[in-house]
Amino acid sequence: MAVGIFDSGLGGLTVLGAIEKRLPELPLVYYGDNAHAPYGVRTADDIYDLTTRATERLFDAGCDLVILACNTASAAALRRMQEGWVPKGKRVLGVFVPLIEALTERHWGDNSPPREVDVKHVALFATPATVRSRAFQRELAFRAIGVDVEAQACGGVVDAIEEGDLILAEALVRSHVDALKRKMPEPDAAILGCTHYPLMAETFQEALGPRVKVFSQADLVAESLADYLVRRPEMVGPGTEAGFLTTGNPRQVSTRATQFLRRKIDFVAA
Numbered sequence: 001m002a003v004g005i006f007d008s009g010l011g012g013l014t015v016l017g018a019i020e021k022r023l024p025e026l027p028l029v030y031y032g033d034n035a036h037a038p039y040g041v042r043t044a045d046d047i048y049d050l051t052t053r054a055t056e057r058l059f060d061a062g063c064d065l066v067i068l069a070c071n072t073a074s075a076a077a078l079r080r081m082q083e084g085w086v087p088k089g090k091r092v093l094g095v096f097v098p099l100i101e102a103l104t105e106r107h108w109g110d111n112s113p114p115r116e117v118d119v120k121h122v123a124l125f126a127t128p129a130t131v132r133s134r135a136f137q138r139e140l141a142f143r144a145i146g147v148d149v150e151a152q153a154c155g156g157v158v159d160a161i162e163e164g165d166l167i168l169a170e171a172l173v174r175s176h177v178d179a180l181k182r183k184m185p186e187p188d189a190a191i192l193g194c195t196h197y198p199l200m201a202e203t204f205q206e207a208l209g210p211r212v213k214v215f216s217q218a219d220l221v222a223e224s225l226a227d228y229l230v231r232r233p234e235m236v237g238p239g240t241e242a243g244f245l246t247t248g249n250p251r252q253v254s255t256r257a258t259q260f261l262r263r264k265i266d267f268v269a270a
């Protein structure tokens with residue numbers, strides 16, 4: 001029994017950590033495409049090709065269900081994959097919907113018409129490709145009315161995290177928050193719309209101030225997966241071995257992952 005977790009690099013580990021906490025018995029196979037990160041500056045076609053290749057590898061590892069723990073892939077590739085690529089008996093899910101359902105106070109499967117919700121001014125921090133796709137705004141418009149979204153493309157942050165340069169990552173986060181606040185001085189909620197960003201959550205919260213509610217995607221995705229597996233237990237695939245795969249340098253990626261998750265992680269070549 002195994003579920004696959006995919007990200008362009010280390011960011012999906014934030015989702016993996018939350019799933020491990022929520023579903024400790026579930027074996028997870030992680031795939032980090034570190035050799036090709038960041039995805040956020042790539043074209044949609046390129047992101048689609050890389051994401052399908054990675055997902056195929058996770059199917060081969062015995063995972064029938066793969067979570068794209070990457071907003072950029074969820075925004076740029078998921079719909080196209082679901083429409084014509086995902087083989088019968090397999091399932092690929094993204095990380096957007098659980099987050100938007102939480103923001104719009106909905107439970108899974110509530111397809112009622114859009115309505116007014118509590119939050120009015122939402123700051124979205126994401127990669128350039130996610131911002132360009134407008135996928136977040138599209139999903140939100142299905143569920144809520146009267147929500148003003150200001151998106152900030154956070155160039156450079158994923159690169160700095162992947163390089164392990166947290167001082168640079170912190171400086172970039174502060175400057176992106178400043179830029180956002182010039183466009184929207186008083187957001188009431190913030191979405192960290194890239195799975196790498198929770199690794200910098202404290203800096204985001206500090207720069208935004210205590211009054212802004214920062215939504216944690218990792219916990220929401222873990223909860224929604226737990227829910228999904230109760231409804232579709234057969235989607236836990238035949239694989240039994242957990243593991244960590246990378247297209248990057250396994251030694252280097254293991255060191256960074258160990259630093260971020262604060263426990264020993266050993267990646268092997270994908």
Ligand code: DGL
Pocket residue numbers: 007008009011012037038039040041069070071072073127130158193194195196
């Ligand atoms: N963690 C990916 C996301 O959630 C990062 C994308 C990238 O590699 O730029 O969007």
